Amino acid sequence: MKKVIGILLAGVMVVMIAEPAAAQLHFSAIKLGYLNPKDTKAGFIIGTEISDYVDESVSLGLSVNLFRKSFTALTPVAQQDFPSGVRETTIQKELEFSTTFLPIMGQATVNIPSSGNLGWYVGGGLGYEFLWNNEKNFTSQPTTSDRRFYKGFVWMLDAGLRYRVGSRSSLLFEAFYHNSAVKRNKTNSPAGLPVWSEVDLSGLGFRFGLGFGGW
Numbered sequence: 001m002k003k004v005i006g007i008l009l010a011g012v013m014v015v016m017i018a019e020p021a022a023a024q025l026h027f028s029a030i031k032l033g034y035l036n037p038k039d040t041k042a043g044f045i046i047g048t049e050i051s052d053y054v055d056e057s058v059s060l061g062l063s064v065n066l067f068r069k070s071f072t073a074l075t076p077v078a079q080q081d082f083p084s085g086v087r088e089t090t091i092q093k094e095l096e097f098s099t100t101f102l103p104i105m106g107q108a109t110v111n112i113p114s115s116g117n118l119g120w121y122v123g124g125g126l127g128y129e130f131l132w133n134n135e136k137n138f139t140s141q142p143t144t145s146d147r148r149f150y151k152g153f154v155w156m157l158d159a160g161l162r163y164r165v166g167s168r169s170s171l172l173f174e175a176f177y178h179n180s181a182v183k184r185n186k187t188n189s190p191a192g193l194p195v196w197s198e199v200d201l202s203g204l205g206f207r208f209g210l211g212f213g214g215w
Contacts, residue, residue, distance in 0.1 A: 025050045025061060026213060033207025035067060035178060038200040040099050040133075043069030045205060051109070053213070059109045063125055070098040094139050101131040101201060103154045103180065117164040121174075122157075129154035131182045131199060150182035150199055162211060170211040177204055 029049040036042040044067070051061025073095040080088045105127030112120040131150040136143065160174025179202045186196040 025052050028059070028061060028213050029172065029209055029211045031172060031174075031207040031209030033174075033176075033205050033209075035203055035205035037067075037178070037203040040199065040201065041069050041071070042203075043067060043099070045207070047207075049107070051107070051213075057111050057113065059111075061107055061109075063103075063105050063107050063127075065103050065105075067101045067103075068098070069100075070096070072096040095135075095137055097133070097135040099131070099133050101129055101182070103127060103129040103156070103178070105154065105156060107156075111162070119162045119164075119170075120160070121162055122159045124158070125154075125156045127154055128152070129180045129182055129201070131201065133199075148184060150184045150197075152180060152182035154178070154180035154201075158207075160207075168213055172207070172209045172211050174207050175204070176207060178202060 027048070028051040030047070031049075032044065032046045034042065035045045045065055047063055047065030049061055049063045051059045053059045072093060075092045075094055076089050077092045078090040080090075082088065105125030107123060107125035109121055109123035112122070114120060129152060131148075133148045133150075134145070135147075136145040156176055156178050158174050158176035160172055163171045163173075165171055181198050181200050181202070183196045183198050186194070189195050
């Protein structure tokens with residue numbers, strides 16, 4: 001996992017260092033929101049974008065997003081009251097899991113002409129996505145743990161409202177659709193047919209954030 005993340009970060013750094021000479025890519029947005037994938041529990045997603053304007057309406061760039069959902073099952077098993085008035089509770093951890101996925105996409109955004117401080121925009125992205133799923137069960141003897149890694153193509157569509165708050169900054173409010181079905185264990189059945197394990201991460205989400213640059 002660390003090796004994959006290192007390769008991805010190195011790739012992003014190469015793009016950021018090499019492209020400015022030709023396209024002047026710049027840090028253009030940071031967004032935080034909520035996504036409800038089909039085959040995992042809903043959770044928060046945070047992302048950042050680097051881009052450059054082709055003209056007064058269209059920008060092209062790169063987006064990196066991170067979705068993280070974790071859960072811990074805790075059960076109170078005993079309580080004790082002390083003379084000082086303090087009540088102590090003994091907690092037992094039974095299960096914990098985490099789901100993390102990382103979509104990296106090239107993207108295009110079209111700003112719809114408007115007047116004043118309000119403006120609309122639509123956009124889309126296409127790229128690759130990685131999913132890590134970790135589970136640990138403390139109730140089994142001995143404790144069992146399982147780690148799974150998936151990958152696959154991803155695309156996203158978004159539409160939102162931009163409100164100017166400064167000469168080069170704006171508030172962003174958007175809805176988006178994230179589409180991806182990541183896979184692992186690709187092999188062939190005894191009959192020679194391709195088979196694999198799949199997690200559908202497609203779902204609707206909402207985000208808000210800060211945009212930087214012209215519009």
